[in-house]
Each structure stands twice: as C-alpha cells, then as structure tokens.
Amino acid sequence: MNSELRIRTPEGIAFAYQLAGPVARCMSWSIDLVVVLVLGMTVNTVLAKFGIISPDLASALMTVSYFVITIAYGVCTEWVWRGQTVGKRIMRLRVMDAQGLRLQFHQILMRNLLRFADLLPGCYLVGGAAMVLSRRAQRLGDLAANTVVVHIAKHAEPDLDQLLAGKFNSFRQFPHLEARLRQRATPDEARLALQALVRRDHLEPEARVRLFGELAAHFKTLVAFPPDAVESLPAEQYLRNVVETIFRPRTGVEGKVGAVPAEAV
C-alpha cells in the first residue's frame, strides 16, 4: 500500500495526494454510522406521528425511509459535498477519482452500493483486507468505481513571528544575496531548517549544536555572505537568519493569492 497517489500531467506538473489509511477511514465510517442512526431515528420519530392518521402508512414509510437513508446518505453527501460525508469532513478525508479527473455520480453510486461486498463477512473484513493489499488503499467498492480516498493535508505554518521575534537579521543588509538564497534553497531544505528551529527544545544540547552546525555549513555553500556579516554568528543564529530570509513575507507578495480551493486539495 502506497501512502501517496502521484499524478503527473502531460504538461510535466506533478501532484501528490496523501492516501487515507484504514484507521482514519474506519473512524470516518464510525462517525457516519452514528449520523445515519441519528438521522434514521429522527425521521422515524417524525413519521411515527403519521401513525395517528394511518398506522400502516407510517410503518411503511419508516421501513422505506431507514433503507433509503442507509443508502442515500453516502451517495447524496458525497455528491453534494464533492466526495465528502460528515465523517470524512471531520476526519479531513475526500473521495476523488483515481486519475485525478472529475468525480462522477455513477462512481459515487457504485462505491456506496458495492459496500455490501466490502462488509463481508462482517466488520469490513473484506474491504479492510483489500485496502491493505491494494496499491492505492482502495476497498473493493473503490476499485470498481475507480476512486480513492485521500487525506486533505492541513498545512499549518509555524508562527514565524514567535519563532524569530526580536532577532536582528544581518542578511537584510544584502538583499541581492537574500534573493539568491531564496532562489537556491529547495523547498525540502527550507522546511528542514524550519523544522530544526521549531523542534529546537526537543533536541539534546550536543545534538542540537551538531545539527545546526551541519545545516549552517550547508546553507553557507549555497550563498556566500560577506565574512564580516557572518563570521561572528553562531550556527543557530545563522540558521535563524536563513529561515527568516526564506519565509519572511515580503511587501507586495502577502495576501496576493486566493485561498486554496477546498475541492481541489
């Protein structure tokens, strides 16, 4: 089972979606089960009032409504909310087409109807086994409908103001070198430096000194700042300057782009 679904467009652009694991999906399904039960009981309570007029009709409506709710709940919510049920919203999951294409109604219908096979012989054993064995963590219904369930990543950026507050950044005197640093540092390198600072207090002092030293040495190979600006800087402060330079919002950039469309992530 892979943890990622990678889609590469003919234009050479690649996306990666994080596939939802069995535990997250099981929790999402449990939440949906509770929602269906509550919904069913609520509808039954309302329909029971019709018993005064016709007990037969009320009983028939209750039988049909529970059946319809059980099946239609998943189909309707996933169609209206573009691949999400209440449980999936809470667990930040989404059903999507396995090729990244538009999710179609028949795919939603099939994956929900074929749930019966996944439930066999009980407690989602077949579906769970299929998910573990499948390359894309698909249960049988997903395989037939060509859908996957992905985790909607929540990219919480660390509070840089808190992290870097009150520190003078000597790199600011050299805006052209800062620009070069931003251009040469890869996203992974930048995130590594950021994470090292964020987790500073969780590191043993010796390990921290060694890690910061190695990272600072690496960033020094990317851009050479004038010696008089950096020679007295400890490795940790050098790294703080690097992170501040890379992640600092600049005038004219922040607030310029729209929010990431929810249905696309």
Added chain:
Amino acid sequence: MIIDLPRFIAAERPSWTELETTLDRLQAQPDRQLALDEAQRFHLLYQKVSADLGRIATFASEPELRRYLEALTARAYAEIHETRERGRRFRPARWFFAEFPRVFRRHVGAFHVSWIITLVGVLFGGFAVMLDDEAKEAVMPAMFANHLGDPAKRVAAEESSAGDRGAGGHSTFASQLMVNNIGVSIKAVALGLTYGLGTIVLLFYNGVILGLVAIDYVLAGQSVFLAGWLLPHGVIESPAILIAGQCGLVLGKALIGHGDRAPLTARLRAIGPDLATLIGGVAVMLVWAGLVESFLSQYHQPVIPYAVKIAFGCVELAVLSWFLGSGRAKDGAPGAEEVRA
C-alpha cells in the same frame, strides 16, 4: 533564474483569477458546454497556470502560492483531461424510458446468461422437490416458511378467507417487499466483485427456491392458483432480479477482462455509468412489483378471478418486453449514444 515575485504575481494573477472563475462556472453548471473560443481560452489558461507552477515549484519561500497554483492546476487538469461526457441535467423520464432499456440491450448477453443460470436453478429445485419430499425444508429460507406445508391446503385457506386479508397492512407489506428485493438486487451486483461467482450462486439459489415452490404447487394441481398468485408481480420482480444479476455479471466480466486488452481501470471506467443506470432501473421495477404483490397478488378467487390476475400479468409481461426491446433498431442509429446520461 531569480523571479521578481511581486511583479510575477501582479502579471500572472489575472490569468489565475480568470481560470478560477471559469472552473467555478463549470462546476456550478455541469451541463454547460463551452463554445470553441471559450474552450481554447480555457486550455490556454490551463497551460499558463501550469507553466507558472513550474516556475514557482522550486521556490522554497512561497509554499502558499505553490499550493494555490497546484490546486488550481489540479482542478483544471480534471476538466481538461476528462474524456467522459460532462454530467447532464438529470431527466428522470428520459433516463428511465430511453437510457435504461438501451443500456439493458447493450449488455443483453449478460442478461441471457443470467436467466439461463436461474433456469438451471429452477430445474434443479423442481427436480429436487419431485424426487425428495424433504427438499423444501432443507433449502427454503425461513422467510418462506408459509410455503412448507401442503399447497392444496394453503390454496383452500386463501380462497376461503373472507374479506380483505391484508387489511391495514398493505403498505407495510409493500415496503418490506421493496426493501428486501432491492437489497437482494444490490447484493447480486456487489457479488459481481467476486469475478461474478457470487452473482452466479445467488441467481442459482434464487432459481432453486422458485423451482421448489412452483413445481410443488404444480404437482399439487394448483397451477392456476400459482399463475394467478405469481404472475402479476413476478413478471416484473423476476426480470428485475435477473437484470441485477446481469449487472453483477457485467462487473465480473470487466474484472476478468477476457478478450479485452484494455487495462482494468479502463474496463471498469467504461461500465460504471451502465451499472448505475441498470441498478437504478431495477429499483424502479421493484417498487412497482412490491406494490402489485401487496395490493393485488395477495387477493385470490373469488375476490379477484384468477383469469383477471393472469391476464394482468400477461399484459405486464408484454409491456415489459416491448419496453426493454422496442428500441433495438435505433441502437445503432447515429446519435443514439448522445442520450447517455
């Protein structure tokens, strides 16, 4: 290459906004068709945004911008590279009266296999009850316990009961029949995931029960009662279950892929809309069958003469045959595929 980010955003942002607006419009109106110039503009915007994402992708300092462009490109990709038809406005009448029979005919081979398996089950059940008196008790599920006794006694009891036998419970009975039969149909489709084997077993077992009951009544000399009892709802209910079996077999065939060199995902993608249409049609048929079984089939002579019930069943069968088979000549006609939802 160093990008002047503020200038880059200022220059490209109108294109991003335009693409986002177009995508929102397409999402809000799924049945909307783009004109040629709109489609060309849409494609150009998609390429521009892809190129912008390519430029910004290596920038560590703009994760938010990168995610925004990635998400925008992913949405546009889903629209541009989608080769299936855009969802059209759902028209229930056209779907049921035109699309459903057309899809049925498209996979009629699987329907033939479905009824042959059921017929084998009927013959097996018939022979079983002829050869072994205990066959009924051994095979019949608990829900058919009322058929375990002597058919002649049951017929006598049914015909002698005065008044409205199911008074005050018709709707409940109809709803239980619908729920049970639609549930069985969904199982028949879902068991297609076992490469069709589960569907075959279910169809066969269904046939065995039908054969046991039918031959038991025939042997007891109650053929007219049997026809009057089963025909009004059975001529719709049984074909509906057979169509559900047809769905399961189509699914199983796609999984096996014998004689089809397309990859598994392509095979499943191709049959998905058809399966959804067929199972929807089956549900409608079973709602009708449930109503007929509850409100008509349970009344016997002298309340309703058997001739009337048998005639009603025959008319239904004729209408169903015409309904499912009448458009055969048009299936190959140009434009026939356009009706697909």
